[in-house]
Amino acid sequence: MQLERATVLEHIPIHGGYNLLRMRAPGVAPRVRPGQFIHVKIPHLEECVLRRPFSVFRADGDALAILYKDVGKGTRTLQYLKAGETLSILGPLGHGFPDPNPAAYPIIVAGGYGMAALYLTARTAPVKGIAFFGGRAAKDILCVSDFEALGWTVRVTTEDGSLGRKGIVTDALDEWWLNESAGRAPELFACGPGGMLKAVAHRAIERGWTAWTSMDNSMGCGVGACLTCVLKVREGEGWTWARACREGPVFDARAVLWEEIE
Amino acid sequence: MKPDLSVMIAGIRMKNPVMTASGTFGYGPEYADLVDLNQLGAIVVKGICLAPTKGNLTPRTAETASGLLNAIGLPGPGVDGFVREYLPFLRQYDVPVFVNIWGKTVEEYAEVAARFDAVSGIDGLEVNVSCPNIKEGSALFGTDIRMFERVVRAIRAATKLPVIPKLAPNVSDIAEFACCAEACGADAISLINSFPGMAVDIETRGFKLANKTGGLTGPAIKPIALRLVWLAAKAVKIPVIGMGGITTAEDALEFLMVGARAVAVGTASFTNPDTALNVVRGIEAFLAKEGLASVSDWVGALRE
Ligand SMILES: Cc1cc2nc3c(=O)[nH]c(=O)nc-3n(C[C@H](O)[C@H](O)[C@H](O)COP(=O)(O)OP(=O)(O)OC[C@H]3O[C@@H](n4cnc5c(N)ncnc54)[C@H](O)[C@@H]3O)c2cc1C
Ligand SMILES: Cc1cc2nc3c(=O)[nH]c(=O)nc-3n(C[C@H](O)[C@H](O)[C@H](O)COP(=O)(O)O)c2cc1C
Ligand code: FES
Numbered sequence: 288m289q290l291e292r293a294t295v296l297e298h299i300p301i302h303g304g305y306n307l308l309r310m311r312a313p314g315v316a317p318r319v320r321p322g323q324f325i326h327v328k329i330p331h332l333e334e335c336v337l338r339r340p341f342s343v344f345r346a347d348g349d350a351l352a353i354l355y356k357d358v359g360k361g362t363r364t365l366q367y368l369k370a371g372e373t374l375s376i377l378g379p380l381g382h383g384f385p386d387p388n389p390a391a392y393p394i395i396v397a398g399g400y401g402m403a404a405l406y407l408t409a410r411t412a413p414v415k416g417i418a419f420f421g422g423r424a425a426k427d428i429l430c431v432s433d434f435e436a437l438g439w440t441v442r443v444t445t446e447d448g449s450l451g452r453k454g455i456v457t458d459a460l461d462e463w464w465l466n467e468s469a470g471r472a473p474e475l476f477a478c479g480p481g482g483m484l485k486a487v488a489h490r491a492i493e494r495g496w497t498a499w500t501s502m503d504n505s506m507g508c509g510v511g512a513c514l515t516c517v518l519k520v521r522e523g524e525g526w527t528w529a530r531a532c533r534e535g536p537v538f539d540a541r542a543v544l545w546e547e548i549e
Numbered sequence: 550m551k552p553d554l555s556v557m558i559a560g561i562r563m564k565n566p567v568m569t570a571s572g573t574f575g576y577g578p579e580y581a582d583l584v585d586l587n588q589l590g591a592i593v594v595k596g597i598c599l600a601p602t603k604g605n606l607t608p609r610t611a612e613t614a615s616g617l618l619n620a621i622g623l624p625g626p627g628v629d630g631f632v633r634e635y636l637p638f639l640r641q642y643d644v645p646v647f648v649n650i651w652g653k654t655v656e657e658y659a660e661v662a663a664r665f666d667a668v669s670g671i672d673g674l675e676v677n678v679s680c681p682n683i684k685e686g687s688a689l690f691g692t693d694i695r696m697f698e699r700v701v702r703a704i705r706a707a708t709k710l711p712v713i714p715k716l717a718p719n720v721s722d723i724a725e726f727a728c729c730a731e732a733c734g735a736d737a738i739s740l741i742n743s744f745p746g747m748a749v750d751i752e753t754r755g756f757k758l759a760n761k762t763g764g765l766t767g768p769a770i771k772p773i774a775l776r777l778v779w780l781a782a783k784a785v786k787i788p789v790i791g792m793g794g795i796t797t798a799e800d801a802l803e804f805l806m807v808g809a810r811a812v813a814v815g816t817a818s819f820t821n822p823d824t825a826l827n828v829v830r831g832i833e834a835f836l837a838k839e840g841l842a843s844v845s846d847w848v849g850a851l852r853e
Contacts, residue, residue: 288582334615336767508819512575515610
């Protein structure tokens with residue numbers, strides 16, 4: 288992990304309120320592992336004392352990119368950043384997704400920024416699997432062509448049916464399991480809203496699949512010092528706190544106390 | 550000529566007057582990849598009590614205008630856990646280590662102090678009497694002068710280590726607490742701890758923190774902290790460690806100017822992990838520019 292002043296290479300709106308921010312970060316970018324994040328000091332927002340965490344979407348050579356959505360003060364202000372300007376980033380942070388098990392069939396389940404957060408996993412997977420993307424509407428679906436270019440199959444579900452199958456992402460996963468899996472045990476990689484992760488984890492635990500879930504806990508320091516980002520994980524008969532920024536954000540679904548997650 | 554930045558606090562020689570504030574720098578390893586710990590004046594670790602503790606439920610922090618509200622609730626590894634898991638790491642560095650301690654009762658405070666007295670490699674104890682979440686009966690140790698006196702006396706009797714009570718800001722007469730600490734044999738005092746506060750959400754109609762209320766820190770509390778440090782430093786002869794919202798070398802120089810002999814950087818480490826080291830460099834540059842030979846020439850330089 289290191290603190291670096293990155294230079295903006297490209298900053299463009301995608302759709303659905305998402306923006307692509309690509310930056311030159313020769314210290315951080317080459318060290319990024321799939322599922323890790325960077326902690327960004329939002330420029331021109333002195334009154335905010337905390338950085339904001341963003342998963343790394345792509346990392347290529349000296350450059351890395353994030354996909355982010357305007358949801359509040361920080362992400363709104365970030366949008367004003369122009370190519371050539373600099374920003375302070377801290378990274379790569381956290382414990383990302385493990386290398387996919389070559390003996391298992393890889394399946395990605397993603398919602399929201401999770402589609403970006405799982406791109407590097409798809410890229411490094413030795414077996415090209417299926418990516419299930421879910422969102423409220425067509426505008427919430429990102430990165431489809433990026434995954435397809437890697438040789439992955441993408442199945443989209445939207446709640447309003449404006450793109451792909453109408454319904455929720457786990458419906459599509461269940462359908463695959465019933466009709467297409469042919470008994471192959473999948474290994475799941477999931478990132479998205481808490482409810483989605485919980486539904487994925489329940490299926491995995493019930494069916495004995497391995498599942499890796501990236502948790503979306505709000506963060507303070509990002510490095511393990513402040514104990515803001517904690518979640519309950521199993522320990523023996525009881526539980527203990529784990530830091531999403533250090534031990535996570537990716538956890539084995541069997542370790543998380545899902546009854547505590549909303 | 551390079552100005553001399555070293556200071557003596559509670560009998561401990563520090564290379565420079567800039568420490569980390571308890572709870573904002575973990576136990577050391579968390580920031581070690583980012584910050585050369587040898588360049589810090591001292592490390593103050595997160596609050597520790599007798600046995601391992603879990604702390605509060607989440608959400609534990611909420612950002613506010615130029616500040617941060619926290620109700621972490623003092624999770625920690627306990628005395629033995631700290632000594633086993635973190636102390637050997639810290640001892641690899643050439644930097645004084647102060648352990649921030651707390652307890653639920655006077656006896657527990659004294660026992661924690663006694664336990665650390667028997668451990669080598671610790672340079673002193675900072676006593677957290679002012680965490681908004683610890684109570685004995687209805688009185689808070691940090692705001693009730695009689696409780697405060699009992700705690701400081703009990704700790705003083707339990708250890709030969711330097712004792713540094715950390716004062717709460719929400720008292721009507723800070724000098725009374727500062728003088729009481731000095732009279733009870735404290736080697737230094739530190740202030741301020743976080744200021745009690747609250748944040749709510751109009752969308753959910755709920756509290757932003759699981760604990761409902763928390764402690765406010767960061768630049769928002771700096772003017773409050775500066776006044777209290779000034780008042781406390783005037784009241785006592787023992788060294789005062791000033792903190793509250795320090796983000797730049799200029800902030801630190803202000804605390805030193807009103808009488809603090811050392812400072813601590815807290816919330817600003819979250820914003821920029823290299824804040825403490827930048828403050829050290831900035832103080833050095835300022836002293837050089839002013840033609841001052843040592844930082845002690847700047848302490849108390851305020852024209853009153
Ligand atoms: C490990 C990790 C990786 C992330 N990766 C990405 C990413 O790649 N792209 C992306 O767009 N976002 C990502 N996020 C979420 C992102 O960090 C938040 O959206 C951002 O911090 C909001 O900052 P803000 O100042 O704009 O909003 P604030 O003003 O702080 O909050 C505005 C609203 O957003 C909500 N909010 C704040 N933080 C989060 C959060 N972590 N999750 C959900 N809601 C939140 C608040 O409750 C509030 O309702 C990630 C979060 C984590 C923990
Ligand atoms: C997340 C967090 C945790 C803290 N934990 C402790 C603690 O364990 N013990 C203690 O005495 N003070 C604790 N503090 C208070 C700080 O040490 C310091 O007194 C306060 O933050 C003011 O300084 P600042 O404005 O520079 O942050 C904590 C503060 C924060 C923000
Ligand atoms: S965000 Fe500070 S410990 Fe994880």
